Amino acid sequence: MQYKKGLRGYIAGQTSICELNEKTKRITYRGRDIETLAGKVPFEEVAYLLLGSRHASWFELNEFKIRVCTSFCSFGLGKWEKVAETLAALPPEAHSMELLRHIINAFAMYDDRRKPQDEAHDREIAIDLVGLMIYFVALVQRHKEGLSPLLIIPSDKGSLAANIFYLLGKKPSPLEVEVMDVLFTLYAEHEFNGSTFGGVRMAATLDTDIYSGMINGVGNLKGLRHGGANEATWGLIQSFADVVDVEDYLLKKIGETLEQKAGWKMPGFGHAVYKTGDARVPIIKDYIYRLSREKKNMIYFDICCKIEQAMLKAHRLYPLKKYPSFRWWFPNIDFWAAPVYYLMGIPHYLNTPLFAASRIAGWAAHWIECKYELKEKLIRPRAKYIGPKPQT
Structure with missing residues (x-):
C-alpha cells in the first residue's frame, strides 16, 4: 500500500459540488465560476445552487430566501430558552468556535428531527441551518459581551448578509452588506478541505445525524491550519x-x-x-x-x-x-x-464563526451528496505502522 504525507496527490472521492482547477486558478460551484457568482448573485442563490444542484427560478429563490431569513421564527421560544440556558453555563472567555459548537449541539438536542431519517428530512435541516448559523454567531457575540441572549427577529425582506449586521447591533452601509455577501459566497464551498472531508463526509459514511456532521465541521474549522488561520x-x-x-x-x-x-x-x-x-x-x-x-x-x-x-x-x-x-x-x-x-466593525473573535456560517451550505451539500446521492462506502483508510516490532 502506498503512503504519502497529507494524502497529497491522492483522489479521495468524487463530487459534483465544487471543482478546484489549480492550473487555470478557477473555482466552480456546480459548474458555475465563482467570478459569475460573487457580487453578481446573492448568497442565498449560491446556497440554493449548492444544496439544490440546479438554477433557481425567481419564485423558488424568493421562497428559499424568505425561509432562511426567517428560520429563527420556525422554532418555539421554549427551544431558544433552553439553548440560552445551556450557553449561560459556559465561560464567556471560551474560544468563540467552542461556544458555537456547544450552541449547535444544544439546538440539536432539542430538535425532534435530529435522528437520521431520509434525504428530504436532512435537506430540510440543512436549509434551516443556512439561516440559523448567523443567529448562532450572534449568540456567541452576546455571550462574550455579557448581553442578553434574546435576539430581535429580523425582517424577511432583508438578506442573510444584512441580517448579520442587524443581529450584531450594527447599521451597515450598502457596500458593507455587499462585501459580507461576497465573503459568504467565496467561503461557501471549497471541495475536500479538512473540515469537509475529514469532518462532514467522514461522518456521513458513519450513518450518524446531520447535526453531528456539521459539529465535526465546526471543530475542524477551528484549527489554525484551517479556518483559525x-x-x-x-x-x-x-x-x-x-x-x-x-x-x-x-x-x-x-x-x-x-x-x-x-x-x-x-x-x-x-x-x-x-x-x-x-x-x-x-x-x-x-x-x-x-x-x-x-x-x-x-x-x-x-x-x-x-x-x-x-x-x-x-x-x-x-x-x-x-x-x-x-x-x-x-x-x-x-x-x-x-x-x-x-x-466593518466586527470583533476579530467572530472571524472564524462567520466563516463557519458561510461554509455550512457547502458542508450540508457534501453531507447530502455523500450519504444519499453517491451512497459512499464507510471511509476507512489504512495506516503505515512505524512502531516497535512485535516482541517474541
Whole structure:
C-alpha cells in the first residue's frame, strides 16, 4: 500500500459540488465560476445552487430566501430558552468556535428531527441551518459581551448578509452588506478541505445525524491550519502597523529563517492545493479597496499590499529549488479577508464563526451528496505502522 504525507496527490472521492482547477486558478460551484457568482448573485442563490444542484427560478429563490431569513421564527421560544440556558453555563472567555459548537449541539438536542431519517428530512435541516448559523454567531457575540441572549427577529425582506449586521447591533452601509455577501459566497464551498472531508463526509459514511456532521465541521474549522488561520492572520497584519519598512523587515526575517534551515510559514500565505495563487483573492481584494476608501482608512489595505509585495520579492530571492521550505509566497483568501471584518466593525473573535456560517451550505451539500446521492462506502483508510516490532 502506498503512503504519502497529507494524502497529497491522492483522489479521495468524487463530487459534483465544487471543482478546484489549480492550473487555470478557477473555482466552480456546480459548474458555475465563482467570478459569475460573487457580487453578481446573492448568497442565498449560491446556497440554493449548492444544496439544490440546479438554477433557481425567481419564485423558488424568493421562497428559499424568505425561509432562511426567517428560520429563527420556525422554532418555539421554549427551544431558544433552553439553548440560552445551556450557553449561560459556559465561560464567556471560551474560544468563540467552542461556544458555537456547544450552541449547535444544544439546538440539536432539542430538535425532534435530529435522528437520521431520509434525504428530504436532512435537506430540510440543512436549509434551516443556512439561516440559523448567523443567529448562532450572534449568540456567541452576546455571550462574550455579557448581553442578553434574546435576539430581535429580523425582517424577511432583508438578506442573510444584512441580517448579520442587524443581529450584531450594527447599521451597515450598502457596500458593507455587499462585501459580507461576497465573503459568504467565496467561503461557501471549497471541495475536500479538512473540515469537509475529514469532518462532514467522514461522518456521513458513519450513518450518524446531520447535526453531528456539521459539529465535526465546526471543530475542524477551528484549527489554525484551517479556518483559525483567519484570526492568526489578523494578528500578523496588526503587528506590522508600527513597522516603518515592511519589505525590509520581512526580507530580513525570511532570509535569517531560511539560512538557519528552519521552515518558514506565515499565516494567510500559501495553500495545500494552489501552487501559484488563490482565485478568490483578486475578487475580495477589490472590495477591500472600495471598503477602505469608504471608511477613509487605507492603513491596513496598504500594509497588506506591502506584505504581499515583500513576499513576492522574497520568492524571487529565495527560489523553491534552493529553499524548498519557502513555498508559501502567495496570499490566500484568509489574508485579505482578515482586515475586512475589522473595517466593518466586527470583533476579530467572530472571524472564524462567520466563516463557519458561510461554509455550512457547502458542508450540508457534501453531507447530502455523500450519504444519499453517491451512497459512499464507510471511509476507512489504512495506516503505515512505524512502531516497535512485535516482541517474541
